[in-house]
Amino acid sequence: MPTIRVNREDLMDIIGRDVDRETLESILFMLKTELEVWGEEIELSVDDSERPDLWSSEGIGRAVRTYITSEHPEYVVRPSSYEIKNERPSSRPIIMAAVVKNVRMDEEVLFQIIQLQEKIMMSYGRNRKRVAIGTSNADKISFPLTYKKGNPNISFVPLGEEREMTLEEILHYTEKGRQYAHLVREGYPIILDSKGRVVTFPPIINSNDIGRIDEHTKNIFIDVTGDDPRRVETALNVMVTALVERGGEVYEVKINGKSYPDLSFRPFEVDTSYMKRLGGTEDLTPLRRMGYRIEGNTVYYPPYRGDIRSQSDVLEDLLSSIDYNSIPLLQPDFYTKGSLHKETELINAVRDIMSSIGEELNTLTLTDPELYNRLSLPLYVKLSNPVSSTHSHLRSSLLPHLLRALSHNKTLPYPQSLFEVGEVYTPHREIRVAYVYASPSSTYTSAAQALLFLYRKLGREPSLTPSSHPLFIEGRTASTPEGIVGGIHPRVLEVFDIEVPVAAFEITLSAFLQ
Amino acid sequence: MPTKQEIEVLKHIPTHFVELNQLSRKIDVDPSTLSSLVERLRSKGFVEIKKRSRVVWTWTERGKYYISHPLPERRLMDLLREGPLPLKRLKELMGDELEPALGVLKKEGLIKIEKGQAILLDYREELPWEKDLRQLEGEYLEYLRKRGLVERKRESSIYVRKIREAEEEDTIERLTPQILRDKSWKGKKFTSYNVREVPDKFFGSKHPYLEFLDIIRRELISMGFKEMEPNTPIIPHFWDLEVLFVPQDHPSADLGAADTFMVESPEYLPVKEEDLYKRVKEEHERFWGYKWDHNVAKRTVLRSHATVLSALTLRSPEIPGKYFTISRVYRPEQVDAKHLPEFNQLDGIVLDEKLTFSHLLGLLKEFAKVFTGTERVRFKSGYFPFTEPSVEMFVKHPELGWIEVGGAGIFREELLRPFNIEVPVIAWGLGLERFFMIRYGINDIRHLFTEDLSVLRSIPKVWRL
Structure with missing residues (x-):
């Protein structure tokens, strides 16, 4: 149950209008979120450990805006020549990546990116075991990149350090290294750029020279590594679409010939009789408030939703978009005899x-x-x-x-x-x-x-x-x-x-x- | 038995309260003798005493002089009434009283000093503080106190009244079998007891929190719920979480994360339902995309939530059916006013072909009505790994605002499939301790499990919600 901090003015900017506390609270209630602290700074606790798209100002703001307007942004992925060769290092064989340019960066945006990245790795990424995210300055990296098993003696300056360290040294002498060393026992995965420099050593740490973003970085390279394609892809799409809310333009990265990120809306065939039977409605149009597009019985959900797996997942979104508090109440009308054991x-x-x-x-x-x-x-x-x-x-x-x-x-x-x-x-x-x-x-x-x-x-x-x-x-x-x-x-x-x-x-x- | 002297005094004490000094004057017994007699009568239960103290204002040693003499400012006004006088002359006439007199009259704007002469500007027949002390208002009393003329004292008085008559000769103190047998009570009077004072004694009683749980069970039975089969809390992790479709790598299922108590021995428990075990494992691996670990699934733990009992009930439920359980659950928590490592949870399921989400919300609202007496409920979309859709219910408390009382949802089909259950199953759970504490104004959860009798005895019997 992640708790996140957002700035109220910034949140209202993303929502696109000033929403009073009461209205915000009642919408958040349908987004599994409780308002814990209300002021210049807002604290939110989001119940759902499968909804990382709600763990940032950008994500919450987008969800609230969509809930009010039923309008959801389209995503465009621009072609590019960015490439990664994935040699599938055995401890975390999957990598997906994207470049987002012209992000309206400032201190608050930087804070949100880091907060989102950390929460995803901790909770959705099972403490970096299943998902690790790196964010780097795209302008400092020379493409193409290689994702491979690294030589333990290769060295670079890790983020926040002053001297070059080998991968072995990083595991021994840095805090993150000691904390996550158990995740790289099967070999040290690294991303190298075309000049042979280490960009990142996932899931441990980025390079201090090229794998670093600050409040002036406009063009960001995002890499997500892990062992579960669904989680890796969801995490990437959550990060990328959050930056789109900050004016970011998305550029593709080709990995072994396949283009990422895939920001298309995903189709899902709705069983309307199921919706009717359990939810009492066949009308799917309210789902637009949850960012869905509707075409008959086929709905398309946004690319950051990795949690839509079953009819019941769509049912919950449908009922939430109607608002639980306006659903008619019924009592079970069959007879059962109550008894003590x-x-x-x-x-x-x-x-x-x-x-x-x-x-x-x-x-x-x-x-x-x-x-x-x-x-x-x-x-x-x-x-x-x-x-x-x-x-x-x-x-x-x-x-x-x-x-x-x-x-x-x-x-x-x-x-x-x-x-x-x-x-x-x-x-x-x-x-x-x-x-x-x-x-x-x-x-x-x-x-x-x-x-x-x-x-x-x-x-x-x-x-x-x-x-x-x-x-x-x-x-x-x-x-x-x-x-x-x-x-x-x-x-x-x-x-x-x-x-x-x-x-x-x-x-x-x-x-x-x- | 009272002494003759005490009986004599008791005759003069009325049954309404009378002040001791007044009584002393009336019956002509000196106050200190009377006071000790009355104290003895009280200890024997014949009289009741109450003490009252009040504030009284009296003249100070210095102030007493002015009871029979004019105040300095009065003297000065009188002297100047005929015309101005030099200060030198006034000093001879008034001595030490001159300074305070000048000060008071200047402040009141009644005199002025010019060229060493005091001139009266206005003559007052009476200044506001020139009254009997009993008639003076607080601000003037305070004024005189600052001048050191009066002071405030506490005066206490004792009041006494008779609550029981002195016995006649030959009365019966204690009724005995002998007296009843020989009928010697006939024609005699009984001594009076002090019926007002009775020492505490505690008889048999049920535990107030358990009585509260009894009432919750009674209400659920009246709604047609059947109590589930009880079960040991010592179970394989499989029955605590995996069977409820919580993935082994879920933050709340992570054994290393210390959300669950593990039992040292036996370290592993077999899951008797082999087919169920296999099918749950398959669902997990397919849906969650991780590799199942038998050592996690079979690790012996203490159940961490009462939904375990609901899951066990799914093995052979009646359909349609309504079930509930109140069970102790265990969590690694530090003990404080809000946390204990074990507590009770109310959990239940409803199974029927025709159930909808509206039934779930309707049922929750009914619980709120029955258990909290309020119709003001609010639903929040919630998240539990085993239900979809999921909901949390809040009720409006007059002082505490919206408080969360429970969670519910429709069991995921991925959870029901291994049990071969094809009808919708509503699942709900409500916390009990917090609800009891709010209802009965108890601020420490430890009181519900206390070994301290004075705490238990202070909670009145619970017989309705």
Whole structure:
């Protein structure tokens, strides 16, 4: 979910009119975008990770303008003699490129280009793995170019550095080099110009001499490399069409004989019965607000939309262009009988019974191994990537949590009578109920009576068998087939600093489901 | 039992509040003795005491002189009434009072000094502050205070009233089985208890947040929703994301990005539904154009969202059908007032041949009505990898403005195909904790999972939305 910054005045220039906040917000709502900050500078969060065309002033401005006017620009690609020979370096075999000239460049435009480039590489490009973009000053490069696997000893001055470094050195000594070295293990892809100079070392870094743009660069060479033709092409078209919004003229680059960028609108055969069935409309004309051209049941979507893959993608654009908020609302009109799952019914019955004798707790299932260590109780499910050790395991029992609750409430008057019904993992999921009774008069009987009460209310007669358990006093502990009941051992109370006798039980409820 | 002396005093205390000093004069018991008697009666529950303090203005030591003497400015005016007098002469007559008197009258514009003579310009019968203190307004009291003549003090008074009569001889304090058996209560009176003061005691009760979830379930059942089969949260990554058509290299599916908790052991879990697994893999590779990694798909994780349960339900759903689940989900979050590493999500699906996007929006609005009591909703186009079209719903809160309450959409056909489901499936999910917190004015999510009884006891029972 990229967050982008745009300048309000600049955005309004691109939209072509002043749009008030309310209108802008309601249009942005149909472009999956929320206005986070409104002022001279605007901050937008765009939900869609497959819509890089919305991640710049140029893209958002174009989308808002088109939504208002239903007019979308045509794209012209001028012929040229620019060429790249692609030798398909194995780590990122695909390259597509374009030259855009006469861009009305200034600081804000430069900021937008860099912001867009970074967001595309990070999110749409999966942190440069699938897409990397280079922008260079076209006037400084001598064509034709070669995209190939580079010799590790070839050297150039990387962007922002002062001295020449070999490719190996760049991977070791520059920040970007270290960050992305893992992406070039299969070989170092480079673009060389006809004088043998390195233009860029994708996806790591550009040349400081020729692979660099600033607020005075009017003619820009854009290269996009990666492993997925759809993503590479979408990224290129997003970059190029954004610059068209800044007056840029697009020139083709021939790569192994094929011309890029292809800025034609892409045809899509609409299944109107699908639109009718799911969207309640067959009229495709509102799609013009989303930049589509309509010819009967064939629609043509703009070249920067790599996300139109299925009928449902067109349906969403159609409904958005109508505006979700003006679509009639309906209720499903078929009959279904609602019901609780039988496990929930049992849990609720147990909670009903237990809440007549105790206060219910609802604690976290992620727990602290220290708590279980101190009680010599096992845990079965450990997380590999916990955020903190206090929430690093799934609990295997409810009683440690109820005992800890008693220790947290020592200043409150007694008796305290607590219970919880919840999931534990041993490592299988079990539903259990546990109860603690803390009072100066608490004995084995206090908990055993509660247990008998629960069983009888559930229509069972428990058999109590003398038993032993690390939490309970020997000789004052009984088990049923489902669990354990007894007086908590003073050794355990000492762990929790509890100075009042406690009786407790914990049973698993699975048996009651049968 | 009160002592005789206490009983005697109690007889004179009325059942309405009376001031202690007045009472002291009335019954002729000195105030300090009365005060301690009353305190003992209070501790035994016979009287109620309240203390009130108020502001009073009194003359200072210096000011007291002017209770019976004219103020310096009055003296000076009187002296000058017959005609101007030299300052030298006035000094002899008035001494230290001359300076303040001159200052006050000059400021009031009543005199002037010329060639060492004081001349009265106007005579006033009464200056505004020449009144009894009780009749003076605040600004003049403040004026006199600045001149050091009056001061402000707090005076406290004690009021007392009777809340219980002293017992007659031979009354019953505690009713016992013995008294009931031998009928010795007959003809006797019972001592009165202080019925106003009762210590707290807490009885059994359900957890307020779980009661809230109970009501949500009740409402959904009344709308014809069936609760889904519960399931362990320990699942292969496949069931958390891939089955929902989220590509393995999606930013939110990236295991390295730490959006999902991974379980240490077993490191991998098999996917029992082999055919489904194969078909999901094929859809992914065809659509997303990447190479499927079995080690990602089978990695053991804790479910990160409740749509997992919806996906599991898709294995054998009733059509038409409506399903819901309230499930705990797990995310690697630092604990603070807004975040916990586990929380609850409400998720659901509706399956039917005739479903449209209008049904999805209609259903969402119905949820808003039932769960938040508002008809003011707004829909935003949203993005979820598993639904298309997707929508987010906002509701208008009177104080907080538009707040997002949930997301929904129609499951992508690429997701449904491996399940052999050919009818549209509406999927929706709503957050629960935030909604409960806003509804009941709770500002810390940790309170919903607290082990602190005083926090729980402070939340009243929840029985309706």
